[in-house]
Amino acid sequence: MACIELIKKLSNAFGPSGCEREIAQMIKKEISDIAPDAYIDRMGNLIALMRFGDISASNRARIMISAHMDEVGFMINEVKEGGLLGFDTIGGISESVLAGRRVLIHGKNGFVDGIIASKAIHHKDKNERKKAVAVDKLYIDIGAVDADEARAYVEVGDFASFSSEFYEFGDGYIKGKALDDRIGCASLIEVMRSLYANAPSESIDVFCCFTVREEISLSGAKTAAFALRPDVAIVLESTAVADIAGVDASRRVADTAKGVAVSVMDRSTIYDKELIRLALDVAEAEGVKAQLKRYVSGGNDAGSIHKVCDGVRTLALSVPTRYLHSASCVAHIDDVCSQARLCELIVRNICEV
Amino acid sequence: MQLKDLIFELCAVPSVSGFEKRGTQRLLEILGDKLEFVAVDGVGNHIFRKCCGRQNAPKIMLDAHFDEIGMIVTDITEAGFLRVAPLGGIDAAIMQAADVIIYGKEPIRGVVCSTPPHLREDDELPEITALMIDTGLSKERASEIISIGSPVGFAPVYAELLGQRLVGKSFDDKACAACALFALINAPTSSLAGDVYVLLSCTEETSRLGGVTAGAFSLSPDYAMVIDVNLARVPDTKSFETVVLGKGPSISVSAATDVPLTRATQRLCEKKGIAHQMIAAPSSTGTNATSVNLTREGIPVVDIGLPLAYMHTYNELIDLNDCNTLCALISEFICSGEIAEQMRCLEG
Numbered sequence: 001m002a003c004i005e006l007i008k009k010l011s012n013a014f015g016p017s018g019c020e021r022e023i024a025q026m027i028k029k030e031i032s033d034i035a036p037d038a039y040i041d042r043m044g045n046l047i048a049l050m051r052f053g054d055i056s057a058s059n060r061a062r063i064m065i066s067a068h069m070d071e072v073g074f075m076i077n078e079v080k081e082g083g084l085l086g087f088d089t090i091g092g093i094s095e096s097v098l099a100g101r102r103v104l105i106h107g108k109n110g111f112v113d114g115i116i117a118s119k120a121i122h123h124k125d126k127n128e129r130k131k132a133v134a135v136d137k138l139y140i141d142i143g144a145v146d147a148d149e150a151r152a153y154v155e156v157g158d159f160a161s162f163s164s165e166f167y168e169f170g171d172g173y174i175k176g177k178a179l180d181d182r183i184g185c186a187s188l189i190e191v192m193r194s195l196y197a198n199a200p201s202e203s204i205d206v207f208c209c210f211t212v213r214e215e216i217s218l219s220g221a222k223t224a225a226f227a228l229r230p231d232v233a234i235v236l237e238s239t240a241v242a243d244i245a246g247v248d249a250s251r252r253v254a255d256t257a258k259g260v261a262v263s264v265m266d267r268s269t270i271y272d273k274e275l276i277r278l279a280l281d282v283a284e285a286e287g288v289k290a291q292l293k294r295y296v297s298g299g300n301d302a303g304s305i306h307k308v309c310d311g312v313r314t315l316a317l318s319v320p321t322r323y324l325h326s327a328s329c330v331a332h333i334d335d336v337c338s339q340a341r342l343c344e345l346i347v348r349n350i351c352e353v
Numbered sequence: 354m355q356l357k358d359l360i361f362e363l364c365a366v367p368s369v370s371g372f373e374k375r376g377t378q379r380l381l382e383i384l385g386d387k388l389e390f391v392a393v394d395g396v397g398n399h400i401f402r403k404c405c406g407r408q409n410a411p412k413i414m415l416d417a418h419f420d421e422i423g424m425i426v427t428d429i430t431e432a433g434f435l436r437v438a439p440l441g442g443i444d445a446a447i448m449q450a451a452d453v454i455i456y457g458k459e460p461i462r463g464v465v466c467s468t469p470p471h472l473r474e475d476d477e478l479p480e481i482t483a484l485m486i487d488t489g490l491s492k493e494r495a496s497e498i499i500s501i502g503s504p505v506g507f508a509p510v511y512a513e514l515l516g517q518r519l520v521g522k523s524f525d526d527k528a529c530a531a532c533a534l535f536a537l538i539n540a541p542t543s544s545l546a547g548d549v550y551v552l553l554s555c556t557e558e559t560s561r562l563g564g565v566t567a568g569a570f571s572l573s574p575d576y577a578m579v580i581d582v583n584l585a586r587v588p589d590t591k592s593f594e595t596v597v598l599g600k601g602p603s604i605s606v607s608a609a610t611d612v613p614l615t616r617a618t619q620r621l622c623e624k625k626g627i628a629h630q631m632i633a634a635p636s637s638t639g640t641n642a643t644s645v646n647l648t649r650e651g652i653p654v655v656d657i658g659l660p661l662a663y664m665h666t667y668n669e670l671i672d673l674n675d676c677n678t679l680c681a682l683i684s685e686f687i688c689s690g691e692i693a694e695q696m697r698c699l700e701g
Contacts (some may be wrong), residue, residue: 100447100666113512115520120664121444123590130477133446143514169462170489244466245434245485297471323467326450
């Protein structure tokens, strides 16, 4: 599966919210053969327009497909006396997945390795051993012996991300730090390739948007949607699921390896019913594995896109992802393929709605 | 071979406590042509040596435990998720979504399940025995590779930070093992004060008395040095029970070890200008030293520590400068005729 290599490359790259430039350049290069006119807008979104059918037609449908480039991360907020660094999180990261993890800081002269740490278990009392360590009790150790040495490499306001191996494991699973939402980015690239290779005959403009700052406020998608005024938007995401042992089916949200998840409602959006119907019908007709997201949780770029201007009919197609917003997100590669395939098919059938 | 490379290679050898023999082959690949391999004994101790070539030379033992903390599979549940129990003191705070390797018929990757926030009932961390490991395999497929009792370790990923500080898993205590081996590999035979044995002891993390007692009993050294990591000072710890990274190895003064040998080692460092830190460990060192001391008729032992921060995590941190100094200390110790003489007089 060629797409695993692409996901690996994208997931390993550095791109916490506000620092998506490296990802944007990587994707721009990746799609340069099929979208040479792709551009980066003033917010940092990478946008590629693909036009199909009769270019002069007046009633051309405008479709926006978005996948966000940013990942959750950290910002250095203090250089402490002993050379340790205080930090805060960018995006929603549970305290329970922080202690002990490797991070990469984009320092003033380049990347600096560090670890998120606190005192060892030997120094914790009974109560401390039961709780996750609070962010303000954790720090990043880069090996500096004092504040002066630390300041030579890092300053307050520097961004950081998890640093963790990407690997394939089990039967078709992948694990990486930024599957949310580089798998969506990889899917969108796949969609672009498929549409390019086999152009739809309908008169449609497809705006492929690789957005910024989803993890903090769904920002990039908001301004991009305003600029592009789409009729319809499809959000390619990864969604947190708990299809793990001991969790009831009703609370799992969705299951990995059972297809792309179609959202009905989450904490920021009620999705367009006709688009949901189209997605499920097309999936069934074409044999693409799909499932409904079964729990009202999470949110994504749809939350801002559907409210832009006079409203945008919006659909979200998500890859069920375990341990989201940790250094070890886990997803099934077949679900990524289903996501890309279903998105492509919806574009081809969009004139039905 | 550089010391740093030896540390990284040795620390990546799989040796979850109680399963040290899984590392034998790799250990011999790394060390086989550098030191004489004596044996791997019944319990899982690995023994290497270099002899001085003189008759009736004293027998000196360097002990560093070779096991690492980990887990053991207790159940293979639905959809190939594993239940585990801890082998050694594992901090629940680092377990959510941690990367692990399960050593079944072949090593396979896994990730510790992390409960998403929408399903958390309180902010208490699950105990290790309540954790599940995601193998990405069906129960049937998992059962082909893994069985109840398979060991589980953290994934080895090593890096060098600023100031030659190293991070990765299992520096406790294989970084010390690497220093002992490195010192012995590089010590000329003629300079040795006796026949020197490196005991890479097993099961320190789980049953301290098991491994080292058997090893020390069978080797029956005239005197010994136990080398283990020592908790480094970080925020929210007490200065008198921690050591400082970068200031050299620690020497513990303890009623549970041999005080004359301890002081002799301290004087040796002072004389040779080897950086070291003294630490008071009144009635216990928390290391193998006490067990060695109480083996057979009693074995004089000195307890040496390598400063290490974030102990028992997969990103323990040590200072390569401390490792170099530790090697120098060990070299002087095994080559010290003065200490050998002092220990001989003791016997007489």
